[in-house]
Amino acid sequence: MSLPQVLDRHLRDLFGSGRVNSVLGAIPTRGPLGMAQLARTPEEVERFTLSPLACPNLLVHLTSKEARLDPTRFPLAVLARGCETRMLNQIFSEHGLRRDQVYVVGLAHCPGAIDPRRLSAQLPVLRGFPEATIEGEEVVIREESGELARLARTELVLERCRHCQNHEPLIDDYRFDLVEEADWIEPVSVDEDPGVEAIDAMIPIERWAYWRSQLERCIRCHACRDACPLCYCENCILERHTPCWVKRSVNLPENTAYQLLRVMHLVGRCTACGECERACPVDLPLGLMMRKMENLVREYYGHRSGLDPSGEHLLSIFDPRDTTATARLEQ
Amino acid sequence: MRMLQAKHDIPKLLELMDQDRELFVPVRDEGGGRFARWSDLDLSVNEDIENTLMLAGEATRRPAKDQLFAETATLFRFRLEQGDFHLEEPPPGPSPRVLFGVRPCDGRGFQVIDTLLVGPHGGDTAYQQAREANLLVGVGCKTPGPDCFCTSVGGDPHSSDGLDVLLTDLGDAFLLESITEPGRDWLSGLQKHGVGFLHDAGKRDAERARVAQHEARQRVPRQVDTSRLPKILERSFNSDVWATVAPACIGCGACTFLCPTCRCFDIQDLVQGSRGARVRVWDSCMFREYTQEASGHNPRIRRAQRWRNRFYDKFHWSGDGRGNPACVGCGRCITHCPSGIDLVEMIERVTSAEGGA
Ligand code: SF4
Ligand code: SF4
Ligand code: SF4
Ligand code: SF4
Numbered sequence: 001m002s003l004p005q006v007l008d009r010h011l012r013d014l015f016g017s018g019r020v021n022s023v024l025g026a027i028p029t030r031g032p033l034g035m036a037q038l039a040r041t042p043e044e045v046e047r048f049t050l051s052p053l054a055c056p057n058l059l060v061h062l063t064s065k066e067a068r069l070d071p072t073r074f075p076l077a078v079l080a081r082g083c084e085t086r087m088l089n090q091i092f093s094e095h096g097l098r099r100d101q102v103y104v105v106g107l108a109h110c111p112g113a114i115d116p117r118r119l120s121a122q123l124p125v126l127r128g129f130p131e132a133t134i135e136g137e138e139v140v141i142r143e144e145s146g147e148l149a150r151l152a153r154t155e156l157v158l159e160r161c162r163h164c165q166n167h168e169p170l171i172d173d174y175r176f177d178l179v180e181e182a183d184w185i186e187p188v189s190v191d192e193d194p195g196v197e198a199i200d201a202m203i204p205i206e207r208w209a210y211w212r213s214q215l216e217r218c219i220r221c222h223a224c225r226d227a228c229p230l231c232y233c234e235n236c237i238l239e240r241h242t243p244c245w246v247k248r249s250v251n252l253p254e255n256t257a258y259q260l261l262r263v264m265h266l267v268g269r270c271t272a273c274g275e276c277e278r279a280c281p282v283d284l285p286l287g288l289m290m291r292k293m294e295n296l297v298r299e300y301y302g303h304r305s306g307l308d309p310s311g312e313h314l315l316s317i318f319d320p321r322d323t324t325a326t327a328r329l330e331q
Numbered sequence: 332m333r334m335l336q337a338k339h340d341i342p343k344l345l346e347l348m349d350q351d352r353e354l355f356v357p358v359r360d361e362g363g364g365r366f367a368r369w370s371d372l373d374l375s376v377n378e379d380i381e382n383t384l385m386l387a388g389e390a391t392r393r394p395a396k397d398q399l400f401a402e403t404a405t406l407f408r409f410r411l412e413q414g415d416f417h418l419e420e421p422p423p424g425p426s427p428r429v430l431f432g433v434r435p436c437d438g439r440g441f442q443v444i445d446t447l448l449v450g451p452h453g454g455d456t457a458y459q460q461a462r463e464a465n466l467l468v469g470v471g472c473k474t475p476g477p478d479c480f481c482t483s484v485g486g487d488p489h490s491s492d493g494l495d496v497l498l499t500d501l502g503d504a505f506l507l508e509s510i511t512e513p514g515r516d517w518l519s520g521l522q523k524h525g526v527g528f529l530h531d532a533g534k535r536d537a538e539r540a541r542v543a544q545h546e547a548r549q550r551v552p553r554q555v556d557t558s559r560l561p562k563i564l565e566r567s568f569n570s571d572v573w574a575t576v577a578p579a580c581i582g583c584g585a586c587t588f589l590c591p592t593c594r595c596f597d598i599q600d601l602v603q604g605s606r607g608a609r610v611r612v613w614d615s616c617m618f619r620e621y622t623q624e625a626s627g628h629n630p631r632i633r634r635a636q637r638w639r640n641r642f643y644d645k646f647h648w649s650g651d652g653r654g655n656p657a658c659v660g661c662g663r664c665i666t667h668c669p670s671g672i673d674l675v676e677m678i679e680r681v682t683s684a685e686g687g688a
């Protein structure tokens with residue numbers, strides 16, 4: 001399934017007018033998960049897809065070291081859903097990129113993206129370039145051989161989509177509606193997140209037992225860090241050897257240090273896109289950890305990253321009359 | 332030597348196995364499964380055992396590799412005394428173990444790891460000791476996983492390469508066949524104590540097994556021609572094809588750490604006060620710092636270069652020492668790549684881009 005004509009035309013024109021040097025989108029693969037692709041010529045746009053199977057958060061390819069090695073890709077147009085525009089806001093606010101480096105093609109009325117693990121759990125062998133179309137509360141999965149299944153949308157979408165409050169782009173230079181009429185899943189409320197509530201209900205010793213049982217499984221593949229568009233420090237502390245803050249040894253203390261370090265570096269920045277959890281090859285519930293952290297930031301500072309239209313970023317706000325948690329701690 | 336074991340008696344067999352050697356089994360967990368110590372499991376009823384042990388269907392997400400080539404292995408310990416370093420007595424090697432339920436591709440994976448860590452001139456002591464201590468009891472795959480392609484790289488869902496004993500699923504029972512001398516000894520030891528539930532297998536059972544094995548081979552879902560790769564790769568180092576994965580790959584270690592044949596490591600010293608240990612930890616050629624040189628230069632700074640390295644390691648520079656690639660076709664790097672990169676598709680792409688000339 002290629003792009004709708006009007007969008008295809010628009011992207012090609014961006015090259016033609018010299019507005020951008022590349023377009024970042026996703027292409028279908030043989031399996032249940034689309035793949036990021038950087039088009040450098042108008043012709044390459046042809047392979048792009050808007051399928052809900054194209055779930056990877058593309059923004060990592062804007063901020064990664066790989067992207068910085070290659071300044072010729074900017075200015076760049078990116079196909080961004082609501083959640084991704086929120087993250088773009090955050091990246092701009094902390095000067096990760098300049099607004100004029102990115103041309104935002106906002107994908108509006110987003111009905112959600114499909115989690116390949118959830119899909120594979122129901123249809124284990126999908127290797128014939130599957131296609132998915134959202135029809136109301138159902139997702140229709142097809143391969144070349146025909147229709148394979150109709151599955152419930154709420155069972156299939158990414159965890160982030162179940163919590164999503166930003167189905168519409170927060171910023172854009174051009175807008176394209178993914179479906180005619182917006183129709184999204186009733187999101188899990190930030191105040192009543194059953195996952196977070198279950199953790200909060202535990203007494204500390206149970207809570208630690210829970211996280212220990214999860215962290216013990218970590219193999220320290222760094223996929224959670226590498227998948228995160230906000231983990232873009234030039235000199236990541238996890239790669240430092242002198243001093244070596246976190247050892248490579250895979251065991252509970254080092255795994256805990258690793259994960260805490262990653263989470264702490266995202267305080268006030270993480271937009272809970274859940275890409276870390278999706279990338280984890282051994283299914284650590286990292287999204288839950290990030291949602292809890294995001295909740296704390298909201299509770300203590302009344303701040304939600306990426307949403308502030310003035311582009312202020314929590315960690316760069318200084319107010320002498322500040323009465324929030326850190327200020328109180330110091331008194 | 333061939334024995335037959337009814338499936339409902341498997342718990343008895345496992346208890347028996349756990350007597351002389353410590354038993355490790357493939358266990359379903361929240362992370363897609365891994366090998367764990369049998370005696371640590373709390374399984375009382377047969378049903379639990381069937382649901383928990385991963386003896387059929389998809390293989391454990393974490394390969395059996397980590398049981399012998401641990402993520403973190405202590406090579407030796409040392410202490411600083413009066414300004415001098417002293418080596419401490421090395422701990423005794425591992426006690427005899429049996430890894431039960433190893434998939435054939437994981438078994439073949441050990442042969443690839445051996446080429447690096449068991450050298451003719453002395454290899455990695457920790458790995459060698461673990462290798463000698465472990466008896467590998469494999470189980471064939473009746474229903475392969477979604478990305479299995481072992482038959483395209485010299486393997487088979489019932490390959491016995493690298494295993495001491497192989498089990499074939501006959502529906503209501505398993506056929507146990509010894510492959511090596513130690514496997515045979517072990518099996519006859521079991522036989523002595525397993526009177527009543529471990530039976531001698533007849534010719535008919537062996538025939539049933541061949542049929543089951545043949546059928547399983549037909550069910551391996553993915554095929555790709557790898558025969559021309561060694562030649563093609565001789566001239567593909569500078570091909571444009573490597574750049575095609577770069578826009579998607581995030582350079583993580585998921586593919587290498589789940590791979591039953593990836594065997595790169597780093598050495599680190601852990602020091603606390605006057606005591607310390609030298610440890611061997613997994614490393615990945617997909618990491619940027621893998622080739623970071625002290626000067627600041629990095630010869631594989633780009634993802635396409637790192638991806639190419641992994642591909643060449645699997646299909647050109649290394650092998651299993653028996654003429655097969657260093658990839659055993661388990662498909663884990665495909666199923667679990669967070670970026671949707673597909674090794675089989677890449678093999679096809681390399682072959683068609685460079686295969687003509
Ligand atoms: S989080 Fe929201 S905007 Fe993002 S893909 Fe899911 S539903 Fe769409
Ligand atoms: S992705 Fe998962 S296994 Fe890998 S380092 Fe992160 S938490 Fe650990
Ligand atoms: S190929 Fe996939 S699993 Fe491997 S480093 Fe790249 S993104 Fe990670
Ligand atoms: S390269 Fe991939 S398919 Fe081959 S053995 Fe390793 S993980 Fe399995």
Ligand code: SF4
Pocket residue numbers: 389390434435436437471472474475476479480481482486487488489551659660661662
């Ligand atoms: S690759 Fe072959 S041996 Fe390995 S799990 Fe799949 S079918 Fe079994």
